[in-house]
Amino acid sequence: MPRGTTFKKSSESPPELEPTPTDDPLQKLQRTLRVRFHDAALLRQALTHRSYNNEHPERGSADNERLEYLGDAVLELIAAEHLYNTYATSNEGEL
Template sequence: MGYVFKNNQLLKAALTHRSKTKDNYKSYERLEFLGDSILELIISEYLYKKYPKKSEGELTLLRSIIVNK
């Protein structure tokens, strides 16, 4: 791969399913939660700027369609 990871614990967590560890916080699910939150924030900001006349409900629906693809 040619990349040197700075934090091997994060790498290990990113590759570990919770069924393979006794500590749920050491699985990829917490990182997945964080990634999903960041993705929603980026898409929310994009939609907010692109569609200034859409209501909160319309923006939420658009975001849901995009995120859940």
């Protein structure tokens, strides 16, 4: 480096410190995962924790609690069906 030069020029883009207002985190997530969600509102709800809504009531968006309840019910059904089919001769107490 020549004398008096403090910085080296780089061809790389500087890292973003904060997202710009035009950045859409959900679009970025979809690109990263290489999936396309048809309902962005449902995706946003699935990713929104109740504590976020408590801290940002002005947003007025739904949190993921109802979806969590539904997901738990689906997993319970899958587990129950697996046990029922795997242990076909077992009684209710053994399942």
